[in-house]
Amino acid sequence: MTIPANWSKTNRTTKLIRDSFAKIEPRAAELAQFFYGVLFTVSPATRALFPANMNTQRDRLLRALVHVVGLVDQPDELVPFLHQLGRDHRKFDVVAHHYDAVGVALLAALKKYLKDDWTAEVERAWTDAYGIIAKAMREAADAEKGPAWWPARVIDHRKPNSSVAVIRVVPKHPVPFRAGQYLSVQVPQRPRMWRYFSPATAPRTDGVLEFHVRAVDGGWVSRSMVHHTRIGDEWRIGPALGTLAVRQADKRKLLLIAGGTGLAPLRAIADDLARWKQNPAVHLFFGGRTPEDLYDLPTLKMLAATNPWLTVVPVVEEGEVKGGEQGTLVEAVLRRGPWPKTDVLVSGSPTMIRATMMRLMEEGTPAERIKYDQFTVD
Structure with a gap:
């Protein structure tokens, strides 16, 4: 997918999106809560795609929005990010009609918190922007032929100190990724609560992945992984994301x-x-x-x-x-x-x-x- 030619740094749409988001960013946490309330009302089936505790999910939405708004005038970076996001969302069993419900919920939340600043021009800007976002994510998801996630078995778990665990897993089939990228992980102790972790080694011929996990205060998933992971546990590993990488051609x-x-x-x-x-x-x-x-x-x-x-x-x-x-x-x-x-x-x-x-x-x-x-x- 390519961003339309008129989507540039001087585009009025870009300015409207950034200016309007700046006005509501101080209340972004409330906006996220309202967004999910609307989403689960207009599409009740989507509730089953998310964990019972929605705090982390709301934080993810905010980070994604901030990132997209920051890249709205940088299509060379925005489109690859959206493609990664679309491929990654396959693990949630997201299908095409879910994007329509998300669009309805997003526009409703923006309208509620922008109030009088929700003009017809701002509405068109966000509607156009979300159309581009959803199309990019759907196209990437539809084009992906690999699995939405890979099963992996824990083969080693050690704690070099009281709050960190080094955990090694072997996927049933090799997970494609580049050194520096991160993967989403779901553990059996916390179903539907996916978290992002970076492998600590480059891709290996035996497919083994090594993760370093710190138990975060109040972290449901990280504390479970550090203190309750057992050899033989079956994990799910999602597709690779991220842009940290070093090319061999770089000489700096x-x-x-x-x-x-x-x-x-x-x-x-x-x-x-x-x-x-x-x-x-x-x-x-x-x-x-x-x-x-x-x-x-x-x-x-x-x-x-x-x-x-x-x-x-x-x-x-x-x-x-x-x-x-x-x-x-x-x-x-x-x-x-x-x-x-x-x-x-x-x-x-x-x-x-x-x-x-x-x-x-x-x-x-x-x-x-x-x-x-x-x-x-x-």
Whole structure:
């Protein structure tokens, strides 16, 4: 699918969408709750597609809306994102008529919260925009010939510290993905509660996937995965998403900044780079609050020992770590800089990503050189 030719940075539709969304963004959580209320009223069958607890699902809707609005004038990035989203939604058993119900609910929610700002022109802008979004997602879903999800069996579960688990699963059939991407996961202890996790290794010939999971306070799924996963559990793995990646053709130096279990996609990229004959210099900064939080440091040190192009820098905010730095990740990065002509990949909590990006840009790193995934953390 291609975005219509008149869908450009100067397009009036783009401005109307962004301006109207800015007005309701402070009440976005209420809008999301109202949206699902309308959706389940106009299409009661859709309620069975979602978990009983809708908090995370509402957060996902908001993040998706923010991301789409941010890319509305960047079709080269928006369309691939929508295609990924359409393929991913197949795991929910979403079919064509569900998109119509979603459109009705979205427009109703926007109208309610925009009130007098919901003009005929704004309505046309959002109607046109949603038509493009739904068409892109439907086309990608219809064109996909692979399974909506893959069954996988847990073969290993270990806890390097009290709040993190390293879990390895073997799918019945190999799951296609690129190093740095993330996959959606459903575990038997929490049916219909899909969560996103990045494999921590590049694709392997045996198909084994390794996930790093931190038990989040109040997190139904993450705490279950860390504390209650058992060998032999059957998981479901959804299609790959995300844009974090390194191309072999790229010759620029690479800076990888990982906070906590945000290490997983960046370790997968380093693992993938280790298969190439030649690489530019790569610096991987791995941070946590205490030395205990650097749960995967031994693996990283072994990887660096056999790949001279890779430098691993551990960082802790409290305490000390041999050969490492103390302070926040971005402080450690800047102390060892500057980083001219370097591509930067960041992975961690949303707060860590925002703080890191802001400091790097303040210190002169161009925004276009900094890459991260919107849905790294769920």
